[in-house]
Amino acid sequence: MPDRITAVEIIRQSEQGVSVRPFLVRANDGNRYFVKGLSRAGGPSLMSEVIAAELGGCLGLPIPEWRIMDIPPALIDFSPIENVQDLAGGPAFASLQVDNASELMWSGVRNIPVELQRKVLVFDWWILNGDRGLGENGGNVNLLLDAQGNLVVIDHNAAFDSTSTAEQFRTYHVFRDQLGHFQDYVTRQEYVRELDAALAHWDRISALLPVEWIYRDQDEIDETIPTLLQRLETLQQFREERFWGQL
Template sequence: MPDRITAKEIIRQSHQGISVQPFLIRADDDQTYFVKGLSRALGAGLVSEALAAELGAHFGLPIPPWKVMDIPQELIDFSVMDNVQDLSGGPAFASLQVDNASDLLWASLNSLPVDLKRRVLLFDWWILNGDRGLGERGGNVNLILDPKGDLAVIDHNVAFDPELSFEEFRQYHVFRDQLGFFQGNLLARLDYLPQLDAALGDWGRITSLLPDEWIYRDQGHGDEIEPTLQQRLQILERFKEEQFWGQL
């Protein structure tokens, strides 16, 4: 299991995120984290977050480090914040805070490295994450910049969505202008294939990091919550098929 940390202070609720707005919490390691609770994000969402964080780090994406956080019920009960009960229900997903970060804006897209854009685009299609939309009128991009202008990739609780169509993905993804790079580009495929394969090769260790409360229905027992780990693995193994690359 990963290092588990315990919440010491609930600081505030973030305005980031549409489906789940995390809380900023200081932990017993004296670091601050953006935290999504089991009661609100549900087990499926927290599994998606953890899998994406681990696989994305393997794939060279700048995803903040994460930990499993235990939040004492008395800390929740004594808080007067709105929505604080979202943090109850069991262990939470905690993503290390990027200090003084700002949302990526449409005007800043050209300043990002092209390889990083392509990598994020491919990764999101791999994990079926449709929550990275941005246009000139805004969107929910789930990408932030640190004070140096370096990118951080966050928020994957709606990934592994079997209902996500490529038409929808192609229409809304922030880096959709890079889709043409992959079409018929066998050299790119030969470059990325081993990297995806290596990331998936760590599947056993990655899934061992997940608390049972996130995987199973009844307090860590019983049937698996869908998508199950096996269903998620089948989604990820699409990269071995021609259709996966042909759509890109």
């Protein structure tokens, strides 16, 4: 299990992020993290972050290390930073800061290795992440380039979105030009093996989730929020022909 860390300094709120703008926070391990709090993001979104980060890591995707962060209430109460109460409510999700990173632009897409583009594309389709859109006029790509120009894959709080459609995916996904590659049976089977091996870690991954993120009072249950079981069922769909037929 990743080490649980404690916040020691709230530095600033990030300019990036559409639905949830994380905060840059220094932790007691000496590192800086981009942190999403339970109060603002909500438990289901933080669950999506952990599940996606772990599964993506199993696939070899370049996703930053993450930790569960405890934020002392006094640190929040005495901070002058606007919106800092977003960090309240319980354990937070912390993603390790990538030094000197820049957002991937449309002009840089062609420099990303084709195989990596394809793996990100399959991964996003697998976890129902429609939050990777980019075109010539911009978008919300949630991909960075590190100081060496290597791709970094971030932000999965919007994953497991049952309203995502194949049409939206084909129209907006940053790596949509790789669609059609997966119709070859041999190629498809290679990806099936990779996804199957990653999903074998499900019990370990689900055990990482803080109980505060999972429990919801019966009166507050929202039918649009997937349960853990529904998330697993979504992830098992790669074994069906229709999963690949839409890629």
